[in-house]
Amino acid sequence: MLASRPQLVLSSRAPAVNRATMYNRPSVACQALDDPKKLAAQAFCDEFVRDSQVIGAGSGELSSLVIESIGARLASGQLKGVQVVPCSTGSAAEAAFCGVPTHPNAEQALQAGLDLAFEEADQLDIANNACIIGIRSEPQQPALLNTFTVAKRARQFILLVNKENLVQRLRGPLPVLIEDETWEETAEEVDDLVVGDAEVSRRPLSGMSNPDFRGGGHPYISDEGHNIIDIAYDPDIRLFGEAVPYSQVLENICGIPGVVLTGLLQGLAQAALVVKPEGPEVIPLEQR
Numbered sequence: 001m002l003a004s005r006p007q008l009v010l011s012s013r014a015p016a017v018n019r020a021t022m023y024n025r026p027s028v029a030c031q032a033l034d035d036p037k038k039l040a041a042q043a044f045c046d047e048f049v050r051d052s053q054v055i056g057a058g059s060g061e062l063s064s065l066v067i068e069s070i071g072a073r074l075a076s077g078q079l080k081g082v083q084v085v086p087c088s089t090g091s092a093a094e095a096a097f098c099g100v101p102t103h104p105n106a107e108q109a110l111q112a113g114l115d116l117a118f119e120e121a122d123q124l125d126i127a128n129n130a131c132i133i134g135i136r137s138e139p140q141q142p143a144l145l146n147t148f149t150v151a152k153r154a155r156q157f158i159l160l161v162n163k164e165n166l167v168q169r170l171r172g173p174l175p176v177l178i179e180d181e182t183w184e185e186t187a188e189e190v191d192d193l194v195v196g197d198a199e200v201s202r203r204p205l206s207g208m209s210n211p212d213f214r215g216g217g218h219p220y221i222s223d224e225g226h227n228i229i230d231i232a233y234d235p236d237i238r239l240f241g242e243a244v245p246y247s248q249v250l251e252n253i254c255g256i257p258g259v260v261l262t263g264l265l266q267g268l269a270q271a272a273l274v275v276k277p278e279g280p281e282v283i284p285l286e287q288r
Contacts, residue, residue, distance in 0.1 A: 040160070040280035041065035044273050045073060047282055048116055048158055052081035054109050056117030056150035057091040057100075059143065060136075062160040062275065063120050064094045071098025085109050087119070087150050088143035110153045117154035119147055121161040122263075124272060125170050129285040130246045131159055134175040134228070134263035137203060141220055141228070144177045148261055151268045159272040159285075166274065170237045170246070173230040175203070175263040176253060183219075183227045186258030193252055194231055197238045203228040226260055237264075 044066050049055070057067055073079040083103040086092035095102055103109045121131035134142030151157045178186045183202065191200040205218040220228055231253075239249050246266050253262055267287060274281045 036275050036277055036280070037062060037065055038069075040273055040275040041069040043280040043282070044118065044158070044160070045069045045079075047273070048118075048156065049073075049079065049082065050115075051079060053083075053115040054103055054112075055082060055084045056114045056119075056154050056157075057084040057086045057095060058117065058119030058147060058150075058160070059088045059090050059140075060120030060160070062162070063091060063118060066118060066160065067091065067094045067100055068098050071095075071100045075099060083109075085114060085117075085150060087146045088140065090140050110149065114150065114154040116156045116158070117150050118158045118160055119151065121159045121165065121272070123165050123167050123170050123172075124159060124161045125167055125246075126272065126283060126285065127168075128246060128266065129269060129287070130170060130264065130266040131161070131269070132170055132172060132174060132263050133265065135173060137206065137220070141203075141222070142175065142263065144175065144228070144261060144263055145222075145224060145226070148265070151265060157269045159269045161272055161274055163274055163276045167236075169243060170264065171233060171235065172198070172237055173232040174237065175228050175230055177222075177226045177228055177260040177262070179258045179260065180221050180225045180227050182258045183229070186256060187229050189256045190229060190231065190253060190259070193256070194233075194239075197241060198231045198233040200229055200231055203230055 040062065049070060057063060067084070070079065070082060074082060083101045084095050085103050085106050086095055092102065119133060122133060122135040124131040133147060134144050176190065187200055187202060194200065203220045205220045236243065237246065237249055238244070239252060246264060250262060250264060250266070253259060269285050271285055272283045274283060
């Protein structure tokens with residue numbers, strides 16, 4: 001369930017994000033021609049990106065490489081008329097740096113429906129078309145609400161994932177977006193739900209959650225007034241000790257008052273582009 005409408009970053013100026021060091025990597029032009037991640041970004045554009053599309057641009061290193069590849073093709077004339085709806089300040093900064101135009105009206109673009117959207121998955125269970133996004137808090141906290149909204153409004157949603165992040169069962173930690181004003185009551189209810197299966201803690205402003213349940217003296221609060229709590233499962237996502245369907249996990253967590261949504265997405269993607277040393281692979285995903 002959604003507690004508020006997304007606040008998408010569509011400034012004509014790049015936000016205050018240090019794009020040069022965002023992922024501690026060279027630009028596409030400086031990377032080796034056979035770099036698997038660069039090849040995957042190029043393969044994504046070959047396979048999915050077409051002229052005049054409006055594209056939801058996700059976050060993460062692989063997403064940034066796709067944005068760079070789109071920018072290079074626009075600059076060379078290989079692509080024309082592409083606009084993006086960035087999911088985060090990071091993807092907005094990448095688009096501005098690479099010369100990829102942002103759509104002038106995000107709400108209008110979302111209402112009309114996006115042609116394509118992409119996002120990097122932290123973990124992906126291919127068999128169940130389920131992934132977790134938002135595990136990492138660096139170089140910036142995840143834009144879970146924006147990403148979920150963009151994925152839902154896209155006619156084609158593609159996940160980007162490194163081969164080593166393919167799993168048989170999602171492990172987490174699972175980020176959960178909750179209302180700030182009632183965060184403690186919500187977190188305690190979540191904790192009661194997963195007792196024996198996981199530990200729950202509020203995410204601090206920087207770094208990952210720690211044994212301090214309250215997130216230390218500086219908890220992360222989004223622009224929309226949300227906190228993130230992380231559910232650290234052991235060994236993988238379970239409910240009452242059982243490896244139940246992810247839909248059952250989502251139903252129980254999202255049914256708790258104060259929960260906005262989680263970083264577990266299921267059944268939204270049409271395909272995954274997997275980065276492999278031997279070359280990228282596009283894997284169709286079953287719709288659920």
